[in-house]
Amino acid sequence: MAEHRxxxxxxxxxxxxxxxxxxxPRLLVSHGTGFAIDGFARMWRPLAGNHDLIVFDLRGHGHxxxxxxxxxxxxxxxxxxxxxxxxxxxxxxxxxVFGLFHSISALMALRLExxxxxxxxxxxxxxxxxxxxxxxxxxxxxxxxxxxLEARSAKRQTHFSSIEELAAKFxxxxxxxxxxxxxxxxxxxxxxxxxxxxxxxxxxPEVEARYFGRNLDDGLGERLKQVACPVLMLVGRDDLAIxxxxxxxxxxxxxxxxxxxxxxxxxxxxxxxxxxxxxAVFARAFVKRHxxxxxxxxxxxRSMSR
Numbered sequence: 001m002a003e004h005r006x007x008x009x010x011x012x013x014x015x016x017x018x019x020x021x022x023x024x025p026r027l028l029v030s031h032g033t034g035f036a037i038d039g040f041a042r043m044w045r046p047l048a049g050n051h052d053l054i055v056f057d058l059r060g061h062g063h064x065x066x067x068x069x070x071x072x073x074x075x076x077x078x079x080x081x082x083x084x085x086x087x088x089x090x091x092x093x094x095x096x097v098f099g100l101f102h103s104i105s106a107l108m109a110l111r112l113e114x115x116x117x118x119x120x121x122x123x124x125x126x127x128x129x130x131x132x133x134x135x136x137x138x139x140x141x142x143x144x145x146x147x148x149l150e151a152r153s154a155k156r157q158t159h160f161s162s163i164e165e166l167a168a169k170f171x172x173x174x175x176x177x178x179x180x181x182x183x184x185x186x187x188x189x190x191x192x193x194x195x196x197x198x199x200x201x202x203x204x205p206e207v208e209a210r211y212f213g214r215n216l217d218d219g220l221g222e223r224l225k226q227v228a229c230p231v232l233m234l235v236g237r238d239d240l241a242i243x244x245x246x247x248x249x250x251x252x253x254x255x256x257x258x259x260x261x262x263x264x265x266x267x268x269x270x271x272x273x274x275x276x277x278x279x280a281v282f283a284r285a286f287v288k289r290h291x292x293x294x295x296x297x298x299x300x301x302r303s304m305s306r
Contacts, residue, residue, distance in 0.1 A: 006087040008059070008080060010071060015063040016084065018092060020053035025291045026095055027051040027283070028088070031272070032103025033211040034153065034203050036062030039190035040102065042183060042276035047100075047284060054088055058105060060207040062190060069210040074218055078115065081108045085119060096121040096291070100283045102272050103129060103246065104211060110227070110253070111220060117228035122290040124283045126234045126271050127246035130253060131217040138252070141244025146212055154209035160199045163189050178238075178266055178274040187273060224257035231259040232286050234279060236267035245269065 002018040020027075029044045031037045037044070037055045047053055059080055060067040085097060099120050101109045106128035112119050131146065132139045160166045163185065170176045170184035192199040233254045239247035246269050254261040262282060267274045 002092075004087065004091045006084065008083055010076065012059045012067045012071060012080075013065045014056055014059060014080065014084060015065075016054055016056050016088060016091070017063075018052070018054050020048035020051050022052050022092075024051040025098060025287050026088075027053050027098045027100055027287060028084070029053065029055045029100045030058060030102070030105035031061070032105065032269075033058075034061070034191070034208045035187065036190035036202060038062065039183075039187035040272040040276070041186065042180065043272045043279050044100070046277065046280040050284060051287065052092075052095075054092070056084060057202075061203045063202075066204075067207060069204075069206045072207060072210040073214040074111070074216060077104070077108045078111045081105075081112045082116065082119070085112075098122045098124070098287050098290070100124045100126075100279075101128075102126040103269065104215070107215075107220075110224075110231070111218070113227050113229060113231075114220060114223040115226075117226050120229045122230045122232075122286060124232045124234065124279075124286050125250070126279070127236070127250045127269050128253065129215060129246040130220050130249055131215055132249065132252065133217055133219075133221065136252075138244045138248060141242075142249065143244075145244050146215060150209050150212040153212060154205050156201065156205040156208065158201050158205060159195065160192060161197075163192060163199060166192060166199070175268065176270060176273070178268060179270070180273065180276065183273045183276075221253070221256050224253065227257055227259075230286075230290050231257060232282065233259050233261040234271060234282065235261065235263050236269060236271050236274070237263045237265050238268045 004016045006014045006016055031040055036057050057064040099109045106125035107130055109123055110128050132142055167184045167188035193202045233250045235247040235250045239245040264275050
């Protein structure tokens with residue numbers, strides 16, 4: 001893989017890694033809170049043969065390096081996405097860009113596209129967890145879930161004697177019951193960095209908790225009609241019966257924005273670990289459908305305010 005370490009405007013860094021077919025459509029891929037993009041390799045590796053693939057970990061995650069928790073908030077994360085796009089164009093050439101994003105990275109991309117229409121040529125978004133307005137019927141359920149995640153992540157175990165110790169926390173448990181065999185081990189390996197005789201989380205609990213704590217309503221629903229690129233929402237069907245889940249939020253976002261949506265059976269918010277092959281198939285078809293006729297628009301991060 002070709003690598004470029006992007007120094008963000010606030011001093012944090014993000015490691016951009018390029019693989020795949022440099023002559024194919026360009027596709028950016030990232031992950032959800034607390035995880036790392038290498039843990040989702042089953043989802044993006046099948047796309048490497050046809051796409052100019054650029055994968056990256058969010059600030060404070062995986063290969064991207066440590067950050068202060070105070071640097072994590074909604075506007076800063078949106079600016080991160082804009083600066084990633086600008087760096088990719090500068091380092092590897094300006095061309096149309098598609099995105100395949102899970103959870104918080106999906107929300108970052110959608111916010112950027114609504115703020116700077118045409119930043120992307122198309123987006124495949126897996127359950128972006130946009131906080132609904134307070135007057136929304138799903139607000140209280142979403143808030144309860146968000147605050148619960150913030151509290152639980154702040155108390156997470158940080159050090160492990162082995163990768164298998166962390167993998168065991170995913171294997172066979174209810175929320176992770178649909179994981180493909182072996183995916184828990186791959187996810188755990190991506191989330192850990194060596195530390196003395198053992199391992200520690202690459203994303204510390206205080207940083208993960210901050211991602212959840214600062215995921216607040218910013219009026220995104222009112223700006224969705226400004227989105228200029230095609231969008232495909234992917235949701236796990238198992239969570240649609242539970243009020244306030246990201247799956248339910250994604251359905252509302254698709255309705256408000258007029259986006260296409262697909263429900264995947266036997267799947268939850270952890271779709272990239274449960275149905276990675278299906279996601280790759282849908283993403284490949286989506287990019288192929290919309291790649292022809294795309295134009296370079298681009299986003300200048302200097303034009304964006306915090």
